[in-house]
Amino acid sequence: MCFSTTSSSPHHRQLEYPTYNASAREPIINLRHKNVVQSPIYILPPEILSLIFQFTCLPLDFSRRYPLGQEKPDKRLQFILGAVSAIWREITLSTPQLWTFVDLNVRTTTLECTLEILYTYFKRSGNLLMAIGLNFFPDPEGKHVFPTFPQHSQRIHQLHINNLPSNWTNILASSFENLRHLTAFDPFHDLLLDVPCSHLTLMHTTRPVVVHCATVTTLCLIRMHEDFCLKLLRECVNLIEFSCTNPQDSPTAAAEQISPLPKDPFELPHLKSFEWPVWNLSEFDRAMLQHIRMPALHTLYWVEEDIQALEASDPRITFYDHLPSKTLANLYLVSESSDVGVSSVFSDFICRVPSVSYLHATDHGGRVLNCLFERLTIIEELHERPIALPNLETISIYDSGPKPFRTVDFAGLIQMCKSSLCKRSFPVKRLSLLEIAIEPKREVAWPFRLRFEFLELVAKGLDVKITNTGVPVDWLPQVTSHIESS
Numbered sequence: 252m253c254f255s256t257t258s259s260s261p262h263h264r265q266l267e268y269p270t271y272n273a274s275a276r277e278p279i280i281n282l283r284h285k286n287v288v289q290s291p292i293y294i295l296p297p298e299i300l301s302l303i304f305q306f307t308c309l310p311l312d313f314s315r316r317y318p319l320g321q322e323k324p325d326k327r328l329q330f331i332l333g334a335v336s337a338i339w340r341e342i343t344l345s346t347p348q349l350w351t352f353v354d355l356n357v358r359t360t361t362l363e364c365t366l367e368i369l370y371t372y373f374k375r376s377g378n379l380l381m382a383i384g385l386n387f388f389p390d391p392e393g394k395h396v397f398p399t400f401p402q403h404s405q406r407i408h409q410l411h412i413n414n415l416p417s418n419w420t421n422i423l424a425s426s427f428e429n430l431r432h433l434t435a436f437d438p439f440h441d442l443l444l445d446v447p448c449s450h451l452t453l454m455h456t457t458r459p460v461v462v463h464c465a466t467v468t469t470l471c472l473i474r475m476h477e478d479f480c481l482k483l484l485r486e487c488v489n490l491i492e493f494s495c496t497n498p499q500d501s502p503t504a505a506a507e508q509i510s511p512l513p514k515d516p517f518e519l520p521h522l523k524s525f526e527w528p529v530w531n532l533s534e535f536d537r538a539m540l541q542h543i544r545m546p547a548l549h550t551l552y553w554v555e556e557d558i559q560a561l562e563a564s565d566p567r568i569t570f571y572d573h574l575p576s577k578t579l580a581n582l583y584l585v586s587e588s589s590d591v592g593v594s595s596v597f598s599d600f601i602c603r604v605p606s607v608s609y610l611h612a613t614d615h616g617g618r619v620l621n622c623l624f625e626r627l628t629i630i631e632e633l634h635e636r637p638i639a640l641p642n643l644e645t646i647s648i649y650d651s652g653p654k655p656f657r658t659v660d661f662a663g664l665i666q667m668c669k670s671s672l673c674k675r676s677f678p679v680k681r682l683s684l685l686e687i688a689i690e691p692k693r694e695v696a697w698p699f700r701l702r703f704e705f706l707e708l709v710a711k712g713l714d715v716k717i718t719n720t721g722v723p724v725d726w727l728p729q730v731t732s733h734i735e736s737s
Contacts, residue, residue, distance in 0.1 A: 300339070301346045304332055311352045311382055327353070327368075350375035354384035354411070357397060366398065373403050380429060382409035387416055401426055408432065415442075457499075465489065468521075476501045477535040480527075482510035484539070485517050492524040494552070501535070518544040526552035526585075529567070540566035544573055550581040553600070571603040581609045586619070598626050601639045608680070610640065611647040617658025620648070624663035629670040629679065641679045643671075647686040655689045665704045672711050684714045692720040702726050 295303075308328045329349050333340040343349060353372045357365050372381070387397065397416045409432040412419065427446050434452040435442060441458045444451070447466040454473040464486040471494045472480050478501040484493060512534065522545045529536050551574070582604060601607075601623075612620060626639050650656055671682035685708070689695060705715050705727060717724045 297338075297342050300342050304343060304346060305348050307332070308349050311354055311384070344375060347375060347377040347379050351379045352382040352409075355386070357385055357387045359388075362397070369400075373400070373406075376406075378406065380408040381406050382432070383407055384411035385413065387412075387414040389414060405429055410434070412436070462487075468492070470494070471496075473497060474499055477533060478510060481512075481535050481539055484519075484527075484543070485510075485513060488519065490519050490522050493519075493522060494524075494526040496526065496528065498528065498535075500533070512538045513542045516542045516544050518546065521547060523547055523549040524552075525550070526554065526583075528554035528585075530555075532566070537566045540570040543570070546575055546578075548575050548579050550583070551579060551604075552583040552585055554585045568599070571600055574604055575606070576604075577606055579604055579606050582607045582611070584610070584612045584615060584619070584623075586613060586615045598622065598639070601626060602637050605641055607640050608642050608644045609647070610643055610645070611649070613649045614651055616652075617656075617660065621658075621660045621663055624660065624667045627671075628663070628667045629673070629675070631675070638679060643682060644680055645684040645686070646682065647688070649688045649690070651690045653693070655693050655695060661701050661704075665701075665708070668708050668713060669711075672708070672713060682713060685716070687715075687717045688721075689719045690721075695719065697724070697726070 329343055332349075333343040350372045353369065355365050355369060369383075372383075381403075385397070397419065399419060404426040405428050407427060408429050410427070410430060411434040413436045415435070415437045427448075430446050430448045432450040433444065433446060433448045434454075435444060435456065436454040437456055437458070442456060442460045445461050445463045447463050449466055450469040451462065451467050452471040452473070453460065453475060456475065460479070462483060464483065466489070467483075467487045468489055469492040470483060470487055470490055471492075472483065474497050475495070477498045480495045480498055484490075484495075487493075525545060525548055527536075527539060529540070582601075612623065615623075627643070629638060630636065668682060668685060671679075705717070709715050709728065715727060717727055
């Protein structure tokens with residue numbers, strides 16, 4: 252510790268105070284100036300402040316907020332706003348729209364506090380519809396009991412439930428009359444989900460599940476058994492969107508499944524978006540490929556990791572042949588690994604979907620991308636070779652790997668783009684947009700020659716966008732004036 256040896260005489264203290272007051276006066280002046288500048292905020296009408304608060308506390312989008320089973324941060328801005336001042340607290344508490352959505356982690360140790368928060372939202376939201384997320388942490392003693400609040404069930408239109416307590420397994424039925432979005436993750440209990448909801452998401456639910464199929468229009472299945480996925484796909488006849496990701500092998504033989512394999516074609520007349528990964532061509536993959544019909548399909552997510560070449564009896568050929576030739580506009584090629592794929596399968600596929608105008612490739616290695624570039628290159632001399640994707644206008648390539656585009660032949664990409672920009676004597680759409688996105692941020696060495704080639708494509712009228720973690724590369728102009736090539 253240091254002790255001052257300065258004299259403490261009254262004369263010395265009189266010399267110190269003016270210096271101290273002068274140094275303290277500056278921040279006071281700054282604070283007064285800041286208050287003057289911000290004073291209009293303090294006198295805003297309550298109605299305006301209420302609208303500002305509503306823009307600040309945007310409703311939760313449960314479809315984007317989850318993958319299921321992950322802990323979510325507890326951020327309840329309503330309480331933060333109410334703690335600023337008495338006026339803000341009054342406005343916050345009297346604005347029902349701020350209390351219509353809540354996402355809670357439920358633990359046995361904090362059960363009373365969680366219930367108090369939940370009922371605060373019920374009370375403050377008035378009679379408005381609510382979106383509720385409840386993430387129940389596992390209770391090893393099995394004593395976890397959470398109220399089912401039947402008096403409020405008619406007000407809930409979105410519900411996410413993770414690891415349900417035992418008293419919840421059979422209540423999701425007729426009492427939730429206005430429920431439209433339901434997300435459930437529960438590997439331990441049989442679930443009665445006979446709720447007339449339109450959006451249903453199920454994850455890792457290996458026990459029997461009863462679903463109200465007639466009203467489901469959007470169905471997302473994550474880590475579910477293949478036989479159950481195929482069963483719901485057939486029974487939910489009013490589907491508009493269907494997604495099956497990371498399906499699990501069914502535990503028993505096909506003859507013992509909960510639903511027999513289809514023997515005749517089944518049609519989903521309203522389905523516009525479809526995703527089903529075809530990995531090892533299991534019996535369920537084959538049944539789906541051979542029998543499904545989607546006459547209104549607009550967007551296809553194609554996930555294929557099979558390394559077998561096509562044979563005449565391959566069910567993929569049947570699937571390709573029955574894809575709609577007029578409505579299919581968006582094709583997403585998704586890869587679970589960086590460099591798996593066979594050109595014979597891929598080339599045959601893209602030649603059978605002529606109406607596609609938007610092509611997006613995610614996490615494909617050079618093996619597939621190089622094949623894609625080669626097959627999309629238009630070569631007039633090869634009259635016998637059919638043109639792949641003649642209506643293609645946009646190509647988007649996304650890579651999140653540790654070494655992005657390490658084996659990609661960019662010369663093939665440039666050649667493909669140039670061939671599309673040439674004027675043809677036969678009808679073919681001109682490519683208008685090329686997007687390349689890299690996530691997360693990695694150092695990519697763009698050779699000078701390649702940069703020059705991209706700039707040439709821009710000059711010929713192609714809109715080229717290259718981003719690294721959402722940030723455009725600095726060597727490519729952000730605003731392009733398209734100049735038609737002569």
